[in-house]
Amino acid sequence: MSDPTAKAPAAAKAPAAAKAPTVAVVGTGVIGAMTAWRLALRGARVLAFDMYAPGHDRGASAGETRIFRTIYKEGGQYVPLLRRARELWDELERTSGRRVLTGTGCLTVGRPDDPDVRAVLDCAAEYELPHETFDAREMRDRYPQHAVDDDEIGVLDPQGGVLRPEVGVQAALARAAEAGAEILPYHRVREVERHPGGWRVRAGERWFDADWLVLAPGPWAGRTPLLADIPVHAELITACWFAAREPETVAPRAFPVGIRRHVEAGFSFFPCVDGVSVKVIPHHLERPEVDTPDALPRSRDAEFTRAAAEAVRRLLPALVPHPIRIGTYSDGFTPDHNAALGPIPGQDDALVLTGFSGHGYKLAPVFGELAAELVLDGANPRFDISYLDPSRFTASRATTAAAAR
Numbered sequence: 001m002s003d004p005t006a007k008a009p010a011a012a013k014a015p016a017a018a019k020a021p022t023v024a025v026v027g028t029g030v031i032g033a034m035t036a037w038r039l040a041l042r043g044a045r046v047l048a049f050d051m052y053a054p055g056h057d058r059g060a061s062a063g064e065t066r067i068f069r070t071i072y073k074e075g076g077q078y079v080p081l082l083r084r085a086r087e088l089w090d091e092l093e094r095t096s097g098r099r100v101l102t103g104t105g106c107l108t109v110g111r112p113d114d115p116d117v118r119a120v121l122d123c124a125a126e127y128e129l130p131h132e133t134f135d136a137r138e139m140r141d142r143y144p145q146h147a148v149d150d151d152e153i154g155v156l157d158p159q160g161g162v163l164r165p166e167v168g169v170q171a172a173l174a175r176a177a178e179a180g181a182e183i184l185p186y187h188r189v190r191e192v193e194r195h196p197g198g199w200r201v202r203a204g205e206r207w208f209d210a211d212w213l214v215l216a217p218g219p220w221a222g223r224t225p226l227l228a229d230i231p232v233h234a235e236l237i238t239a240c241w242f243a244a245r246e247p248e249t250v251a252p253r254a255f256p257v258g259i260r261r262h263v264e265a266g267f268s269f270f271p272c273v274d275g276v277s278v279k280v281i282p283h284h285l286e287r288p289e290v291d292t293p294d295a296l297p298r299s300r301d302a303e304f305t306r307a308a309a310e311a312v313r314r315l316l317p318a319l320v321p322h323p324i325r326i327g328t329y330s331d332g333f334t335p336d337h338n339a340a341l342g343p344i345p346g347q348d349d350a351l352v353l354t355g356f357s358g359h360g361y362k363l364a365p366v367f368g369e370l371a372a373e374l375v376l377d378g379a380n381p382r383f384d385i386s387y388l389d390p391s392r393f394t395a396s397r398a399t400t401a402a403a404a405r
């Protein structure tokens with residue numbers, strides 16, 4: 001099917017001024033790291049700030065593994081972005097010499113009438129994406145690591161795979177630095193001020209001047225200057241690692257990454273990359289809001305652990321059903337679970353990229369590329385991303401306020 005959201009790539013514009021713009025990127029999680037990479041490659045002078053070190057484990061871009069998938073239950077509008085993201089992951093691997101994405105396929109398991117399974121089948125049909133469907137008997141033959149009920153199926157996205165989040169961040173920042181970006185860890189941005197022709201940014205104890213501001217604060221959005229009107233809250237996401245009974249049966253070549261939907265539980269699962277265990281992220285258990293990721297609780301109580309273990313005992317017989325490790329992380333969520341990506345309402349020379357709502361890692365390179373296009377080419381990025389425009393939140397608030405008057 002033709003791709004309704006793809007536009008002809010914007011013609012490369014001649015630089016408006018001889019001098020390349022200086023762009024302050026706030027946050028070097030995966031989104032800021034990719035933005036810094038794409039901006040620096042195109043000749044911008046990049047200052048990339050983070051209050052912690054790249055790849056740290058309080059925000060959204062750590063935890064060993066991430067799912068890459070191309071059949072998107074979150075909506076077909078993402079399909080062209082996923083194709084471009086895949087090309088850019090390949091480019092990052094090729095140019096950095098680092099392995100970030102391992103093709104394993106991505107398996108969705110559940111009943112055909114489950115909303116997520118349905119959405120995967122619908123997206124595959126609408127966009128004619130390659131996939132394989134297995135009934136319960138075929139699932140048991142092919143993937144005995146999973147326990148399936150008689151009325152369940154598996155849908156394999158053969159282009160899916162497993163990403164290494166810390167490696168991706170490091171590789172993008174290394175490439176950005178090679179292209180001239182200045183990477184500034186341990187620089188918390190506390191204030192931004194307008195000054196003639198641009199911005200002043202107070203980071204650590206110093207002030208920096210920039211022509212453009214790109215805010216990529218992830219789940220810290222609520223505490224970031226200029227973002228008070230963007231409704232992003234931080235949620236705690238917990239990963240549990242379970243020892244494999246036979247690690248080779250859950251190695252990447254044998255055990256695709258994926259999403260399990262079941263009447264009793266739901267989780268994402270990841271192949272073994274440490275030689276010992278499989279990571280499971282429960283979706284059916286509470287994901288509490290956190291005030292700030294700086295104060296993230298570093299573990300969960302026994303009730304959470306017991307419930308996660310019960311889901312594994314029931315649905316993943318290849319694993320010993322007691323977690324050997326727990327990790328807590330956070331991501332920023334918007335009300336509609338689509339990111340806020342675009343100009344900050346009321347500012348001509350400032351962008352925000354936040355609120356990736358638990359599914360932004362795989363798309364990060366294309367989001368970085370789109371941010372670079374918005375800064376360097378103006379409001380004409382290569383894909384229609386109007387559904388991500390941050391003004392959808394401020395506009396709806398203004399309408400509600402007007403209606404209330």
Ligand SMILES: Cc1cc2nc3c(=O)[nH]c(=O)nc-3n(C[C@H](O)[C@H](O)[C@H](O)COP(=O)(O)OP(=O)(O)OC[C@H]3O[C@@H](n4cnc5c(N)ncnc54)[C@H](O)[C@@H]3O)c2cc1C
Nearest residue numbers: 027029030031051059060061067189218356358360361362
């Ligand atoms: C456990 C977990 C599992 C996930 N699984 C998947 C998956 O399988 N597939 C997928 O595609 N997505 C997944 N996601 C979502 C995805 O990882 C996130 O959407 C993505 O990493 C968001 O990145 P970010 O750069 O916006 O945020 P972050 O990685 O949190 O980066 C924000 C950065 O900004 C810095 N910062 C904030 N404020 C300031 C300031 N004032 N000054 C300086 N620095 C600042 C922070 O220190 C941080 O480093 C998952 C998320 C989590 C948490």
